[in-house]
Amino acid sequence: xxxxxxxxxxxxxxxxxxxxxxxxxxxxxxxxxxxxxxxxxxxxxxxxxxxxxxxxxxxxxxxxxxxxxxxxxxxxxxxxxxxxxxxxxxxxxxxxxxxxxxxxxxxxxxxxxxxxxxxxxxxxxxxxxxxxxxxxxxxxxxxxxxxxxxxxxxxxxxxxxxxxxxxxxxxxxxxxxxxxxxxxxxxxxxxxxxxxxxxxxxxxxxxxxxxxxxxxxxxxxxxxxxxxxxx
Numbered sequence: 001x002x003x004x005x006x007x008x009x010x011x012x013x014x015x016x017x018x019x020x021x022x023x024x025x026x027x028x029x030x031x032x033x034x035x036x037x038x039x040x041x042x043x044x045x046x047x048x049x050x051x052x053x054x055x056x057x058x059x060x061x062x063x064x065x066x067x068x069x070x071x072x073x074x075x076x077x078x079x080x081x082x083x084x085x086x087x088x089x090x091x092x093x094x095x096x097x098x099x100x101x102x103x104x105x106x107x108x109x110x111x112x113x114x115x116x117x118x119x120x121x122x123x124x125x126x127x128x129x130x131x132x133x134x135x136x137x138x139x140x141x142x143x144x145x146x147x148x149x150x151x152x153x154x155x156x157x158x159x160x161x162x163x164x165x166x167x168x169x170x171x172x173x174x175x176x177x178x179x180x181x182x183x184x185x186x187x188x189x190x191x192x193x194x195x196x197x198x199x200x201x202x203x204x205x206x207x208x209x210x211x212x213x214x215x216x217x218x219x220x221x222x223x224x225x226x227x228x229x230x231x
Contacts, residue, residue, distance in 0.1 A: 029068050031057040033079050036065070041130035045076070045138050076141050080148045083118070083128050090114040091154040098161075107162040108218045111155075111181075113210045116189055120206035125197035133190035136183065146182075166221060173225045181217045188213055 035056035039048040050065035050072065057064065069075040091114040098106050119129055135145050149155050159178075166174055192209055195202045204212060 025068070028057070028059065028064065029078070032059070032065055032068055033075070033082060036075055037079050037131045038127045040076075040134050041127040044134050045072075045141055073141065073144060076135065077144050077148065079128075079131065080135075080145055084148055084152060086121075087114045087118040088152045088154045090117055091152075091158065095154055095157060101161065102165065104162065104165050104222050105214070105218050107158055107165065108221065109214050110158045111162065112185060112214045112217050115185060116192070116206045116210040116213065119189055119193060126193055127197075129186070129189040129193035132186050136186055162221065169221070169225050174221070177221050181220055184216060184220075185213055 032053060036048070036053045039053060039056060051062045053075075054062045054064040061067065065072075065075060069078060091110055094110045094113065098110070100106060115129075119126060122128065132145065135141050150159075163174065169177070188209065192202050192204075192206065202209070
Protein backbone atom coordinates (compact mmCIF):
# COMPACT_ATOMS: atom_id res chain seq x y z
CA UNK A 1 0.00 0.00 0.00
CA UNK A 2 1.24 3.43 -0.88
CA UNK A 3 1.21 5.80 2.07
CA UNK A 4 0.40 9.47 1.65
CA UNK A 5 2.68 11.69 3.75
CA UNK A 6 0.93 14.05 6.09
CA UNK A 7 1.95 17.70 6.37
CA UNK A 8 3.68 16.83 9.66
CA UNK A 9 5.71 13.94 8.28
CA UNK A 10 9.42 14.59 7.98
CA UNK A 11 10.34 15.80 4.50
CA UNK A 12 13.23 14.20 2.65
CA UNK A 13 16.48 16.13 2.80
CA UNK A 14 17.04 18.31 -0.27
CA UNK A 15 19.30 16.74 -2.83
CA UNK A 16 22.80 18.18 -2.77
CA UNK A 17 23.36 20.54 -5.71
CA UNK A 18 26.96 21.50 -5.07
CA UNK A 19 27.65 25.23 -4.83
CA UNK A 20 25.08 27.55 -3.32
CA UNK A 21 23.29 30.10 -5.54
CA UNK A 22 25.30 32.88 -3.88
CA UNK A 23 28.59 31.19 -4.69
CA UNK A 24 27.52 30.53 -8.26
CA UNK A 25 26.46 34.15 -8.68
CA UNK A 26 29.81 35.37 -7.39
CA UNK A 27 31.67 33.01 -9.71
CA UNK A 28 29.58 34.26 -12.63
CA UNK A 29 30.36 37.89 -11.75
CA UNK A 30 34.07 37.12 -11.63
CA UNK A 31 33.91 35.29 -14.97
CA UNK A 32 32.13 38.23 -16.57
CA UNK A 33 34.63 40.73 -15.11
CA UNK A 34 37.59 38.69 -16.35
CA UNK A 35 36.12 38.34 -19.84
CA UNK A 36 35.23 42.03 -20.02
CA UNK A 37 38.66 43.12 -18.83
CA UNK A 38 40.37 41.08 -21.54
CA UNK A 39 38.01 42.11 -24.35
CA UNK A 40 38.12 45.78 -23.38
CA UNK A 41 41.92 45.63 -23.26
CA UNK A 42 42.12 44.03 -26.69
CA UNK A 43 39.34 45.83 -28.56
CA UNK A 44 38.59 49.04 -26.67
CA UNK A 45 35.66 49.89 -24.44
CA UNK A 46 33.35 50.97 -27.25
CA UNK A 47 34.20 48.03 -29.48
CA UNK A 48 32.79 45.33 -27.20
CA UNK A 49 29.13 44.54 -26.62
CA UNK A 50 27.62 43.06 -23.48
CA UNK A 51 26.56 40.07 -25.58
CA UNK A 52 30.20 39.41 -26.55
CA UNK A 53 31.23 39.60 -22.90
CA UNK A 54 28.50 37.18 -21.82
CA UNK A 55 29.51 34.68 -24.51
CA UNK A 56 33.23 35.01 -23.68
CA UNK A 57 32.39 34.39 -20.02
CA UNK A 58 30.65 31.14 -20.96
CA UNK A 59 27.17 32.37 -20.10
CA UNK A 60 24.24 30.90 -21.98
CA UNK A 61 22.18 33.97 -21.13
CA UNK A 62 23.41 36.78 -23.39
CA UNK A 63 21.87 39.29 -20.97
CA UNK A 64 24.08 38.11 -18.10
CA UNK A 65 26.06 41.37 -17.97
CA UNK A 66 22.91 43.41 -17.51
CA UNK A 67 21.56 40.98 -14.94
CA UNK A 68 24.68 40.98 -12.76
CA UNK A 69 25.93 44.56 -13.26
CA UNK A 70 23.12 46.62 -14.71
CA UNK A 71 25.26 48.68 -17.09
CA UNK A 72 28.65 48.88 -18.73
CA UNK A 73 29.62 51.70 -16.36
CA UNK A 74 28.91 49.54 -13.30
CA UNK A 75 30.82 46.62 -14.83
CA UNK A 76 33.81 48.89 -15.41
CA UNK A 77 33.49 50.24 -11.87
CA UNK A 78 33.53 46.69 -10.47
CA UNK A 79 36.67 45.77 -12.43
CA UNK A 80 38.46 48.92 -11.27
CA UNK A 81 37.44 48.39 -7.65
CA UNK A 82 38.62 44.77 -7.71
CA UNK A 83 42.14 45.73 -8.77
CA UNK A 84 42.37 49.03 -6.91
CA UNK A 85 41.78 47.44 -3.53
CA UNK A 86 44.92 45.30 -3.86
CA UNK A 87 47.06 48.15 -5.23
CA UNK A 88 45.95 50.42 -2.38
CA UNK A 89 47.08 47.87 0.19
CA UNK A 90 50.56 48.10 -1.32
CA UNK A 91 50.34 51.89 -1.18
CA UNK A 92 49.30 51.85 2.48
CA UNK A 93 52.25 49.61 3.35
CA UNK A 94 54.57 52.11 1.66
CA UNK A 95 52.94 55.03 3.47
CA UNK A 96 53.51 53.32 6.79
CA UNK A 97 57.23 53.12 6.01
CA UNK A 98 57.86 56.77 5.08
CA UNK A 99 60.73 58.00 7.26
CA UNK A 100 60.96 61.63 6.10
CA UNK A 101 57.62 63.33 5.42
CA UNK A 102 59.49 66.23 3.79
CA UNK A 103 61.01 64.01 1.11
CA UNK A 104 59.19 64.61 -2.19
CA UNK A 105 60.68 61.46 -3.70
CA UNK A 106 59.22 59.31 -0.90
CA UNK A 107 55.73 60.58 -1.66
CA UNK A 108 56.22 60.11 -5.40
CA UNK A 109 57.31 56.52 -4.79
CA UNK A 110 54.03 55.96 -2.91
CA UNK A 111 52.17 57.50 -5.83
CA UNK A 112 53.85 55.57 -8.63
CA UNK A 113 55.23 52.26 -7.41
CA UNK A 114 52.07 50.44 -6.18
CA UNK A 115 50.66 50.13 -9.70
CA UNK A 116 53.57 48.33 -11.42
CA UNK A 117 54.27 46.31 -8.27
CA UNK A 118 50.67 45.10 -8.24
CA UNK A 119 50.78 44.32 -11.97
CA UNK A 120 53.93 42.27 -11.42
CA UNK A 121 51.96 40.00 -9.08
CA UNK A 122 49.26 39.14 -11.64
CA UNK A 123 49.36 35.94 -13.63
CA UNK A 124 50.62 36.35 -17.19
CA UNK A 125 49.06 37.31 -19.47
CA UNK A 126 47.39 40.08 -17.52
CA UNK A 127 45.08 42.69 -18.98
CA UNK A 128 44.46 45.35 -16.36
CA UNK A 129 47.09 47.88 -17.50
CA UNK A 130 45.79 47.74 -21.07
CA UNK A 131 42.22 47.89 -19.81
CA UNK A 132 43.11 51.04 -17.83
CA UNK A 133 44.78 52.52 -20.90
CA UNK A 134 41.58 52.01 -22.88
CA UNK A 135 39.58 53.73 -20.14
CA UNK A 136 41.76 56.82 -20.53
CA UNK A 137 40.33 57.35 -24.03
CA UNK A 138 36.72 57.53 -22.81
CA UNK A 139 35.96 60.75 -20.88
CA UNK A 140 32.99 59.29 -19.00
CA UNK A 141 34.60 56.00 -18.02
CA UNK A 142 37.91 57.73 -17.32
CA UNK A 143 36.03 59.60 -14.60
CA UNK A 144 35.08 56.22 -13.10
CA UNK A 145 38.77 55.35 -12.82
CA UNK A 146 39.61 58.77 -11.38
CA UNK A 147 36.73 58.88 -8.91
CA UNK A 148 37.52 55.40 -7.62
CA UNK A 149 41.16 56.36 -7.11
CA UNK A 150 40.43 59.62 -5.32
CA UNK A 151 38.03 57.87 -2.95
CA UNK A 152 40.78 55.52 -1.76
CA UNK A 153 42.27 56.75 1.52
CA UNK A 154 45.88 55.75 0.85
CA UNK A 155 45.99 57.63 -2.45
CA UNK A 156 44.22 60.63 -0.94
CA UNK A 157 46.86 60.68 1.80
CA UNK A 158 49.67 60.56 -0.77
CA UNK A 159 48.21 63.42 -2.79
CA UNK A 160 47.75 65.49 0.35
CA UNK A 161 51.29 64.83 1.57
CA UNK A 162 52.82 65.53 -1.82
CA UNK A 163 50.73 68.63 -2.36
CA UNK A 164 51.94 70.07 0.92
CA UNK A 165 55.50 70.03 -0.41
CA UNK A 166 54.71 71.62 -3.76
CA UNK A 167 53.63 75.07 -2.64
CA UNK A 168 55.99 76.63 -5.18
CA UNK A 169 53.89 75.18 -8.02
CA UNK A 170 50.59 76.96 -8.85
CA UNK A 171 47.45 74.89 -8.32
CA UNK A 172 46.47 74.82 -11.99
CA UNK A 173 49.96 73.65 -12.95
CA UNK A 174 49.85 70.92 -10.31
CA UNK A 175 46.53 69.68 -11.65
CA UNK A 176 47.83 69.64 -15.22
CA UNK A 177 50.98 67.79 -14.18
CA UNK A 178 48.91 65.32 -12.20
CA UNK A 179 46.94 64.50 -15.35
CA UNK A 180 50.19 64.11 -17.28
CA UNK A 181 51.59 61.79 -14.62
CA UNK A 182 48.45 59.63 -14.76
CA UNK A 183 48.77 59.23 -18.53
CA UNK A 184 52.49 58.50 -18.26
CA UNK A 185 52.05 55.82 -15.60
CA UNK A 186 49.04 54.21 -17.28
CA UNK A 187 50.44 53.98 -20.78
CA UNK A 188 53.93 52.94 -19.69
CA UNK A 189 52.46 50.07 -17.69
CA UNK A 190 50.15 49.12 -20.58
CA UNK A 191 53.08 48.94 -23.00
CA UNK A 192 55.08 46.83 -20.55
CA UNK A 193 52.13 44.49 -19.99
CA UNK A 194 51.60 44.08 -23.73
CA UNK A 195 55.22 43.06 -24.25
CA UNK A 196 55.01 40.53 -21.46
CA UNK A 197 51.76 39.22 -22.92
CA UNK A 198 53.46 38.69 -26.29
CA UNK A 199 56.18 36.67 -24.60
CA UNK A 200 58.84 39.33 -25.12
CA UNK A 201 61.44 40.34 -22.58
CA UNK A 202 60.80 44.03 -21.80
CA UNK A 203 63.79 46.43 -21.58
CA UNK A 204 63.22 46.64 -17.81
CA UNK A 205 61.54 44.56 -15.13
CA UNK A 206 58.35 45.77 -13.48
CA UNK A 207 60.42 46.93 -10.51
CA UNK A 208 62.88 48.80 -12.73
CA UNK A 209 59.98 50.31 -14.67
CA UNK A 210 58.55 51.59 -11.39
CA UNK A 211 61.87 53.27 -10.62
CA UNK A 212 62.02 54.86 -14.07
CA UNK A 213 58.49 56.17 -13.63
CA UNK A 214 59.27 57.54 -10.17
CA UNK A 215 62.30 59.36 -11.61
CA UNK A 216 60.21 60.90 -14.36
CA UNK A 217 57.26 61.85 -12.17
CA UNK A 218 59.54 63.34 -9.50
CA UNK A 219 60.98 65.72 -12.05
CA UNK A 220 57.56 66.44 -13.53
CA UNK A 221 55.76 67.41 -10.34
CA UNK A 222 58.58 69.29 -8.60
CA UNK A 223 60.00 71.33 -11.48
CA UNK A 224 59.61 75.12 -11.17
CA UNK A 225 56.67 76.46 -13.13
CA UNK A 226 57.46 78.82 -16.00
CA UNK A 227 55.30 81.96 -15.80
CA UNK A 228 52.71 82.08 -18.53
CA UNK A 229 53.44 85.02 -20.84
CA UNK A 230 50.71 87.58 -21.16
CA UNK A 231 49.07 87.70 -24.55
